[in-house]
Amino acid sequence: MYFTDRGIEELAQRRGGEEVTLDWLAEQLRTFVDLNPDFEVPVERLATWLARLDDEDDE
Numbered sequence: 001m002y003f004t005d006r007g008i009e010e011l012a013q014r015r016g017g018e019e020v021t022l023d024w025l026a027e028q029l030r031t032f033v034d035l036n037p038d039f040e041v042p043v044e045r046l047a048t049w050l051a052r053l054d055d056e057d058d059e
Contacts, residue, residue, distance in 0.1 A: 029047060033040050 026047070029043050033043050
């Protein structure tokens with residue numbers, strides 16, 4: 001188990017039943033980076049990965 005799995009599991013337990021929009025998620029990521037600028041690169045990578053999940057060129 002990776003350390004990040006704990007946070008992912010907590011997210012699923014606490015908010016797993018909720019529905020959110022991608023606009024809401026994007027705003028939360030912006031706020032997180034504003035508060036934690038050291039995480040700008042990892043958040044950018046995650047956002048880019050999520051945005052391109054369906055791109056056939058990346059396979």
